[in-house]
Amino acid sequence: MRTRPTILKTELLAASRYFQIEQLHLCFGNGQQRIYERLRGSDYQSVLIVAMPDPEHILLVREYAVGVEEHVLGLPKGGVEFGETALQAANRELSEEVGLRAERLTDLGQLSLAPGHLCHQCQVVLAEQLRPCLALGDEPEPIELVPVAWGELPRLVAKGELNESRALAALFLAQCAIAVGRG
């Protein structure tokens, strides 16, 4: 196990409603010093949902993403609200975004995004045994539901139609969990 660098100083450089930019002065085990920046999201916990209506399919969604200014394919997702567990949040988001609720929820673990720059991690939840359950969310426009067969994913990915790291990583996680018998 490698020695973690010592954090000599942490400074808040800027903050908005959703983001905080921090600067850290580090001293590595070998004496090397570096100054890095990282981004915090304001204590926001999020869930990413791999919803399977049957063993052969997963539910993708297409919604507008302001970072890339396009409607993009991804997974249902959202924030964990105060007092909720990640599993409860997954079912609430599923009902708000795609009008479904899962009878069976499995915690698949956490994913980081770009851990050298971002503090944020999200919880991945496998949702199975789905039944209709529509709830009103805060989406600006209806989210398009795109059921896809597992076998179609390589083609979608190769064509660049599904290129969100979080979504692909969560699908990888689900595949691994299914392969090793859900841990």
Added chain:
Amino acid sequence: MRTRPTILKTELLAASRYFQIEQLHLCFGNGQQRIYERLRGSDYQSVLIVAMPDPEHILLVREYAVGVEEHVLGLPKGGVEFGETALQAANRELSEEVGLRAERLTDLGQLSLAPGHLCHQCQVVLAEQLRPCLALGDEPEPIELVPVAWGELPRLVAKGELNESRALAALFLAQCAIAVGRG
């Protein structure tokens, strides 16, 4: 094809050396208005490298990530410097980080991270036919090289030892490219 929302206004809320926080006022096709924040990285292009010393293995690296304050497993990666192509950057980063150079490089496409919040996308490059070629980089400490068999990945992922979205997504991309014959 859905109508993209109209961006009514973009404001720079805060900026540091590496990050810019923007606020956007949007009007969706149905008249709904929303205010979103997003993060820009200062025109920084990056590459993520899936390096295969042979058809059965990939080269992971373990390095310190300040966002999660730990040494974490991921893929060799870095920034594209001025005047470089993504493929040239991949070979330079490979030689600096793991002392290797690829005779065969394949562009596997772009990955977004969290496109609802971040503008950043990274280029994924498959590197094969590797040979020794050590170059000096700017790493604060040597990067640990961790060769892994493709078949070991599900176990590593299920144990939570490899949980970086970008890396998992890039491995997924490589698997898909290999499955569909490199597009």
